[in-house]
Amino acid sequence: MRRTDILPMEERHLSQILAIEKESNPSAWSESGFRSELTNPQAHYFVALQDGTVVGYAGYWSVIDEAHITNVAVSPEHRRKGMGRTLVQYLLKDAAKRGIRCATLEVRAGNIAAISLYESMGFVACGVRKRYYPADRSDAVVMWLYDIEASD
Ligand SMILES: CC(C)(COP(=O)(O)OP(=O)(O)OC[C@H]1O[C@@H](n2cnc3c(N)ncnc32)[C@H](O)[C@@H]1OP(=O)(O)O)[C@@H](O)C(=O)NCCC(=O)NCCS
Structure with a gap:
Protein backbone atom coordinates (compact mmCIF):
# COMPACT_ATOMS: atom_id res chain seq x y z
CA MET A 1 0.00 0.00 0.00
CA ARG A 2 1.26 3.45 -0.90
CA ARG A 3 2.19 5.89 1.82
CA THR A 4 -0.08 8.92 2.11
CA ASP A 5 1.08 12.20 3.63
CA ILE A 6 -1.39 14.84 4.73
CA LEU A 7 0.03 18.35 4.67
CA PRO A 8 -1.33 21.89 4.86
CA MET A 9 -2.52 23.06 1.44
CA GLU A 10 -0.10 25.45 -0.27
CA GLU A 11 -0.08 27.50 -3.45
CA ARG A 12 2.20 24.94 -5.15
CA HIS A 13 -0.58 22.32 -4.89
CA LEU A 14 -3.19 24.44 -6.65
CA SER A 15 -2.78 23.25 -10.25
CA GLN A 16 -3.31 19.60 -9.23
CA ILE A 17 -6.17 20.57 -6.91
CA LEU A 18 -7.94 22.46 -9.70
CA ALA A 19 -7.72 19.42 -11.99
CA ILE A 20 -9.34 17.20 -9.33
CA GLU A 21 -11.89 19.89 -8.46
CA LYS A 22 -13.06 20.07 -12.09
CA GLU A 23 -13.69 16.32 -12.13
CA SER A 24 -15.30 16.23 -8.69
CA ASN A 25 -17.53 19.22 -8.15
CA PRO A 26 -20.40 20.33 -10.43
CA SER A 27 -19.99 23.78 -8.81
CA ALA A 28 -16.20 23.66 -9.09
CA TRP A 29 -14.28 26.25 -7.10
CA SER A 30 -12.10 28.65 -9.10
CA GLU A 31 -8.40 29.19 -8.55
CA SER A 32 -9.15 32.52 -6.86
CA GLY A 33 -11.61 30.72 -4.57
CA PHE A 34 -8.86 28.39 -3.36
CA ARG A 35 -6.33 31.22 -3.19
CA SER A 36 -8.53 33.33 -0.95
CA GLU A 37 -8.96 30.34 1.38
CA LEU A 38 -5.16 30.07 1.70
CA THR A 39 -5.09 33.52 3.29
CA ASN A 40 -8.31 33.21 5.31
CA PRO A 41 -7.31 32.97 8.98
CA GLN A 42 -10.43 30.91 9.78
CA ALA A 43 -9.74 28.39 7.01
CA HIS A 44 -7.76 25.16 7.43
CA TYR A 45 -7.09 23.18 4.25
CA PHE A 46 -5.04 20.04 3.72
CA VAL A 47 -3.87 17.90 0.83
CA ALA A 48 -3.29 14.16 0.69
CA GLU A 66 -17.90 24.63 15.12
CA ALA A 67 -16.02 23.23 12.14
CA HIS A 68 -17.74 24.07 8.85
CA ILE A 69 -16.44 21.56 6.34
CA THR A 70 -16.32 23.40 3.03
CA ASN A 71 -14.70 21.04 0.55
CA VAL A 72 -13.65 17.38 0.35
CA ALA A 73 -12.55 15.64 -2.83
CA VAL A 74 -10.53 12.62 -3.87
CA SER A 75 -9.25 12.16 -7.42
CA PRO A 76 -11.49 9.68 -9.27
CA GLU A 77 -8.78 7.02 -9.62
CA HIS A 78 -8.09 7.03 -5.87
CA ARG A 79 -11.66 6.72 -4.62
CA ARG A 80 -13.04 3.85 -2.52
CA LYS A 81 -9.65 3.28 -0.89
CA GLY A 82 -10.34 5.08 2.36
CA MET A 83 -8.86 8.43 1.34
CA GLY A 84 -12.04 10.46 1.82
CA ARG A 85 -12.48 9.04 5.31
CA THR A 86 -8.82 9.69 6.15
CA LEU A 87 -9.13 13.32 5.05
CA VAL A 88 -12.33 13.98 7.00
CA GLN A 89 -10.88 12.26 10.08
CA TYR A 90 -7.84 14.50 9.74
CA LEU A 91 -10.03 17.62 9.62
CA LEU A 92 -11.94 16.49 12.72
CA LYS A 93 -8.71 15.81 14.65
CA ASP A 94 -7.31 19.18 13.62
CA ALA A 95 -10.54 20.87 14.72
CA ALA A 96 -10.59 18.98 18.04
CA LYS A 97 -7.05 20.21 18.76
CA ARG A 98 -8.39 23.76 18.39
CA GLY A 99 -11.09 23.07 20.97
CA ILE A 100 -13.87 22.63 18.40
CA ARG A 101 -16.64 20.28 19.51
CA CYS A 102 -18.98 19.82 16.52
CA ALA A 103 -18.90 19.87 12.73
CA THR A 104 -21.36 20.71 9.99
CA LEU A 105 -21.49 20.69 6.20
CA GLU A 106 -23.76 20.91 3.19
CA VAL A 107 -23.86 18.14 0.62
CA ARG A 108 -25.80 17.76 -2.64
CA ALA A 109 -28.96 15.82 -1.96
CA GLY A 110 -28.06 13.27 -4.69
CA ASN A 111 -24.45 12.77 -3.63
CA ILE A 112 -24.81 9.24 -2.25
CA ALA A 113 -21.05 8.66 -1.98
CA ALA A 114 -20.46 11.72 0.21
CA ILE A 115 -23.64 11.28 2.28
CA SER A 116 -22.70 7.62 2.94
CA LEU A 117 -19.20 8.66 3.95
CA TYR A 118 -20.43 11.32 6.38
CA GLU A 119 -23.13 9.06 7.84
CA SER A 120 -20.55 6.33 8.42
CA MET A 121 -18.59 8.88 10.47
CA GLY A 122 -21.54 9.85 12.67
CA PHE A 123 -22.92 12.87 10.82
CA VAL A 124 -26.72 13.10 10.74
CA ALA A 125 -28.93 14.89 8.22
CA CYS A 126 -30.74 17.78 9.91
CA GLY A 127 -32.35 19.77 7.15
CA VAL A 128 -32.48 20.73 3.50
CA ARG A 129 -31.54 24.01 1.84
CA LYS A 130 -33.70 24.18 -1.26
CA ARG A 131 -31.97 24.93 -4.59
CA TYR A 132 -28.76 25.70 -2.72
CA TYR A 133 -26.35 25.00 -5.60
CA PRO A 134 -26.60 27.64 -8.34
CA ALA A 135 -24.94 25.41 -11.00
CA ASP A 136 -27.87 22.98 -11.16
CA ARG A 137 -30.26 24.35 -8.51
CA SER A 138 -30.07 21.10 -6.62
CA ASP A 139 -30.90 20.94 -2.91
CA ALA A 140 -28.32 20.69 -0.15
CA VAL A 141 -28.67 18.38 2.83
CA VAL A 142 -27.35 19.98 6.01
CA MET A 143 -25.48 17.49 8.18
CA TRP A 144 -24.14 17.78 11.72
CA LEU A 145 -21.73 15.82 13.81
CA TYR A 146 -22.57 16.87 17.35
CA ASP A 147 -19.55 15.34 19.07
CA ILE A 148 -16.33 15.29 17.11
CA GLU A 149 -14.63 13.15 19.75
CA ALA A 150 -17.21 10.39 19.24
CA SER A 151 -16.67 10.15 15.46
CA ASP A 152 -15.22 6.96 13.88
C1 LIG B 1 -17.13 11.68 -1.49
C2 LIG B 1 -15.69 11.28 -1.72
C3 LIG B 1 -14.78 12.36 -1.12
C4 LIG B 1 -15.42 9.95 -0.98
O1 LIG B 1 -14.04 9.67 -1.09
P1 LIG B 1 -13.49 8.17 -1.10
O2 LIG B 1 -12.01 8.24 -0.91
O3 LIG B 1 -13.96 7.44 -2.29
O4 LIG B 1 -14.21 7.59 0.18
P2 LIG B 1 -13.72 6.37 1.09
O5 LIG B 1 -13.01 5.35 0.27
O6 LIG B 1 -12.98 6.91 2.28
O7 LIG B 1 -15.13 5.76 1.53
C5 LIG B 1 -15.54 5.73 2.87
C6 LIG B 1 -17.00 5.28 2.92
O8 LIG B 1 -17.83 6.23 2.26
C7 LIG B 1 -18.90 5.53 1.60
N1 LIG B 1 -18.76 5.69 0.14
C8 LIG B 1 -17.74 6.25 -0.53
N2 LIG B 1 -18.00 6.23 -1.87
C9 LIG B 1 -19.20 5.66 -2.02
C10 LIG B 1 -20.01 5.38 -3.15
N3 LIG B 1 -19.60 5.69 -4.40
N4 LIG B 1 -21.23 4.81 -2.95
C11 LIG B 1 -21.66 4.50 -1.70
N5 LIG B 1 -20.91 4.72 -0.58
C12 LIG B 1 -19.71 5.30 -0.74
C13 LIG B 1 -18.76 4.07 1.99
O9 LIG B 1 -19.44 3.91 3.21
C14 LIG B 1 -17.25 3.98 2.19
O10 LIG B 1 -16.88 2.91 3.00
P3 LIG B 1 -16.55 1.48 2.29
O11 LIG B 1 -15.63 1.76 1.13
O12 LIG B 1 -15.91 0.71 3.40
O13 LIG B 1 -17.88 0.96 1.83
C15 LIG B 1 -15.39 11.05 -3.23
O14 LIG B 1 -16.39 10.21 -3.77
C16 LIG B 1 -15.33 12.33 -4.03
O15 LIG B 1 -14.29 12.99 -4.12
N6 LIG B 1 -16.48 12.72 -4.63
C17 LIG B 1 -16.55 13.95 -5.42
C18 LIG B 1 -16.47 15.19 -4.54
C19 LIG B 1 -17.56 15.20 -3.49
O16 LIG B 1 -18.68 14.79 -3.75
N7 LIG B 1 -17.20 15.71 -2.30
C20 LIG B 1 -18.12 15.86 -1.20
C21 LIG B 1 -18.72 17.22 -1.23
S1 LIG B 1 -19.81 17.50 0.15
Whole structure:
Protein backbone atom coordinates (compact mmCIF):
# COMPACT_ATOMS: atom_id res chain seq x y z
CA MET A 1 0.00 0.00 0.00
CA ARG A 2 1.26 3.45 -0.90
CA ARG A 3 2.19 5.89 1.82
CA THR A 4 -0.08 8.92 2.11
CA ASP A 5 1.08 12.20 3.63
CA ILE A 6 -1.39 14.84 4.73
CA LEU A 7 0.03 18.35 4.67
CA PRO A 8 -1.33 21.89 4.86
CA MET A 9 -2.52 23.06 1.44
CA GLU A 10 -0.10 25.45 -0.27
CA GLU A 11 -0.08 27.50 -3.45
CA ARG A 12 2.20 24.94 -5.15
CA HIS A 13 -0.58 22.32 -4.89
CA LEU A 14 -3.19 24.44 -6.65
CA SER A 15 -2.78 23.25 -10.25
CA GLN A 16 -3.31 19.60 -9.23
CA ILE A 17 -6.17 20.57 -6.91
CA LEU A 18 -7.94 22.46 -9.70
CA ALA A 19 -7.72 19.42 -11.99
CA ILE A 20 -9.34 17.20 -9.33
CA GLU A 21 -11.89 19.89 -8.46
CA LYS A 22 -13.06 20.07 -12.09
CA GLU A 23 -13.69 16.32 -12.13
CA SER A 24 -15.30 16.23 -8.69
CA ASN A 25 -17.53 19.22 -8.15
CA PRO A 26 -20.40 20.33 -10.43
CA SER A 27 -19.99 23.78 -8.81
CA ALA A 28 -16.20 23.66 -9.09
CA TRP A 29 -14.28 26.25 -7.10
CA SER A 30 -12.10 28.65 -9.10
CA GLU A 31 -8.40 29.19 -8.55
CA SER A 32 -9.15 32.52 -6.86
CA GLY A 33 -11.61 30.72 -4.57
CA PHE A 34 -8.86 28.39 -3.36
CA ARG A 35 -6.33 31.22 -3.19
CA SER A 36 -8.53 33.33 -0.95
CA GLU A 37 -8.96 30.34 1.38
CA LEU A 38 -5.16 30.07 1.70
CA THR A 39 -5.09 33.52 3.29
CA ASN A 40 -8.31 33.21 5.31
CA PRO A 41 -7.31 32.97 8.98
CA GLN A 42 -10.43 30.91 9.78
CA ALA A 43 -9.74 28.39 7.01
CA HIS A 44 -7.76 25.16 7.43
CA TYR A 45 -7.09 23.18 4.25
CA PHE A 46 -5.04 20.04 3.72
CA VAL A 47 -3.87 17.90 0.83
CA ALA A 48 -3.29 14.16 0.69
CA LEU A 49 -0.10 13.36 -1.22
CA GLN A 50 1.16 10.07 -2.62
CA ASP A 51 4.70 10.21 -4.04
CA GLY A 52 4.37 13.99 -4.19
CA THR A 53 1.11 13.85 -6.19
CA VAL A 54 -2.09 15.36 -4.83
CA VAL A 55 -4.72 12.61 -4.58
CA GLY A 56 -7.25 14.51 -2.47
CA TYR A 57 -7.88 17.58 -0.36
CA ALA A 58 -10.27 18.86 2.25
CA GLY A 59 -10.83 21.89 4.38
CA TYR A 60 -12.98 23.60 6.97
CA TRP A 61 -13.61 26.96 8.58
CA SER A 62 -13.36 27.25 12.32
CA VAL A 63 -16.37 29.26 13.44
CA ILE A 64 -16.28 29.70 17.22
CA ASP A 65 -16.71 26.09 18.45
CA GLU A 66 -17.90 24.63 15.12
CA ALA A 67 -16.02 23.23 12.14
CA HIS A 68 -17.74 24.07 8.85
CA ILE A 69 -16.44 21.56 6.34
CA THR A 70 -16.32 23.40 3.03
CA ASN A 71 -14.70 21.04 0.55
CA VAL A 72 -13.65 17.38 0.35
CA ALA A 73 -12.55 15.64 -2.83
CA VAL A 74 -10.53 12.62 -3.87
CA SER A 75 -9.25 12.16 -7.42
CA PRO A 76 -11.49 9.68 -9.27
CA GLU A 77 -8.78 7.02 -9.62
CA HIS A 78 -8.09 7.03 -5.87
CA ARG A 79 -11.66 6.72 -4.62
CA ARG A 80 -13.04 3.85 -2.52
CA LYS A 81 -9.65 3.28 -0.89
CA GLY A 82 -10.34 5.08 2.36
CA MET A 83 -8.86 8.43 1.34
CA GLY A 84 -12.04 10.46 1.82
CA ARG A 85 -12.48 9.04 5.31
CA THR A 86 -8.82 9.69 6.15
CA LEU A 87 -9.13 13.32 5.05
CA VAL A 88 -12.33 13.98 7.00
CA GLN A 89 -10.88 12.26 10.08
CA TYR A 90 -7.84 14.50 9.74
CA LEU A 91 -10.03 17.62 9.62
CA LEU A 92 -11.94 16.49 12.72
CA LYS A 93 -8.71 15.81 14.65
CA ASP A 94 -7.31 19.18 13.62
CA ALA A 95 -10.54 20.87 14.72
CA ALA A 96 -10.59 18.98 18.04
CA LYS A 97 -7.05 20.21 18.76
CA ARG A 98 -8.39 23.76 18.39
CA GLY A 99 -11.09 23.07 20.97
CA ILE A 100 -13.87 22.63 18.40
CA ARG A 101 -16.64 20.28 19.51
CA CYS A 102 -18.98 19.82 16.52
CA ALA A 103 -18.90 19.87 12.73
CA THR A 104 -21.36 20.71 9.99
CA LEU A 105 -21.49 20.69 6.20
CA GLU A 106 -23.76 20.91 3.19
CA VAL A 107 -23.86 18.14 0.62
CA ARG A 108 -25.80 17.76 -2.64
CA ALA A 109 -28.96 15.82 -1.96
CA GLY A 110 -28.06 13.27 -4.69
CA ASN A 111 -24.45 12.77 -3.63
CA ILE A 112 -24.81 9.24 -2.25
CA ALA A 113 -21.05 8.66 -1.98
CA ALA A 114 -20.46 11.72 0.21
CA ILE A 115 -23.64 11.28 2.28
CA SER A 116 -22.70 7.62 2.94
CA LEU A 117 -19.20 8.66 3.95
CA TYR A 118 -20.43 11.32 6.38
CA GLU A 119 -23.13 9.06 7.84
CA SER A 120 -20.55 6.33 8.42
CA MET A 121 -18.59 8.88 10.47
CA GLY A 122 -21.54 9.85 12.67
CA PHE A 123 -22.92 12.87 10.82
CA VAL A 124 -26.72 13.10 10.74
CA ALA A 125 -28.93 14.89 8.22
CA CYS A 126 -30.74 17.78 9.91
CA GLY A 127 -32.35 19.77 7.15
CA VAL A 128 -32.48 20.73 3.50
CA ARG A 129 -31.54 24.01 1.84
CA LYS A 130 -33.70 24.18 -1.26
CA ARG A 131 -31.97 24.93 -4.59
CA TYR A 132 -28.76 25.70 -2.72
CA TYR A 133 -26.35 25.00 -5.60
CA PRO A 134 -26.60 27.64 -8.34
CA ALA A 135 -24.94 25.41 -11.00
CA ASP A 136 -27.87 22.98 -11.16
CA ARG A 137 -30.26 24.35 -8.51
CA SER A 138 -30.07 21.10 -6.62
CA ASP A 139 -30.90 20.94 -2.91
CA ALA A 140 -28.32 20.69 -0.15
CA VAL A 141 -28.67 18.38 2.83
CA VAL A 142 -27.35 19.98 6.01
CA MET A 143 -25.48 17.49 8.18
CA TRP A 144 -24.14 17.78 11.72
CA LEU A 145 -21.73 15.82 13.81
CA TYR A 146 -22.57 16.87 17.35
CA ASP A 147 -19.55 15.34 19.07
CA ILE A 148 -16.33 15.29 17.11
CA GLU A 149 -14.63 13.15 19.75
CA ALA A 150 -17.21 10.39 19.24
CA SER A 151 -16.67 10.15 15.46
CA ASP A 152 -15.22 6.96 13.88
C1 LIG B 1 -17.13 11.68 -1.49
C2 LIG B 1 -15.69 11.28 -1.72
C3 LIG B 1 -14.78 12.36 -1.12
C4 LIG B 1 -15.42 9.95 -0.98
O1 LIG B 1 -14.04 9.67 -1.09
P1 LIG B 1 -13.49 8.17 -1.10
O2 LIG B 1 -12.01 8.24 -0.91
O3 LIG B 1 -13.96 7.44 -2.29
O4 LIG B 1 -14.21 7.59 0.18
P2 LIG B 1 -13.72 6.37 1.09
O5 LIG B 1 -13.01 5.35 0.27
O6 LIG B 1 -12.98 6.91 2.28
O7 LIG B 1 -15.13 5.76 1.53
C5 LIG B 1 -15.54 5.73 2.87
C6 LIG B 1 -17.00 5.28 2.92
O8 LIG B 1 -17.83 6.23 2.26
C7 LIG B 1 -18.90 5.53 1.60
N1 LIG B 1 -18.76 5.69 0.14
C8 LIG B 1 -17.74 6.25 -0.53
N2 LIG B 1 -18.00 6.23 -1.87
C9 LIG B 1 -19.20 5.66 -2.02
C10 LIG B 1 -20.01 5.38 -3.15
N3 LIG B 1 -19.60 5.69 -4.40
N4 LIG B 1 -21.23 4.81 -2.95
C11 LIG B 1 -21.66 4.50 -1.70
N5 LIG B 1 -20.91 4.72 -0.58
C12 LIG B 1 -19.71 5.30 -0.74
C13 LIG B 1 -18.76 4.07 1.99
O9 LIG B 1 -19.44 3.91 3.21
C14 LIG B 1 -17.25 3.98 2.19
O10 LIG B 1 -16.88 2.91 3.00
P3 LIG B 1 -16.55 1.48 2.29
O11 LIG B 1 -15.63 1.76 1.13
O12 LIG B 1 -15.91 0.71 3.40
O13 LIG B 1 -17.88 0.96 1.83
C15 LIG B 1 -15.39 11.05 -3.23
O14 LIG B 1 -16.39 10.21 -3.77
C16 LIG B 1 -15.33 12.33 -4.03
O15 LIG B 1 -14.29 12.99 -4.12
N6 LIG B 1 -16.48 12.72 -4.63
C17 LIG B 1 -16.55 13.95 -5.42
C18 LIG B 1 -16.47 15.19 -4.54
C19 LIG B 1 -17.56 15.20 -3.49
O16 LIG B 1 -18.68 14.79 -3.75
N7 LIG B 1 -17.20 15.71 -2.30
C20 LIG B 1 -18.12 15.86 -1.20
C21 LIG B 1 -18.72 17.22 -1.23
S1 LIG B 1 -19.81 17.50 0.15
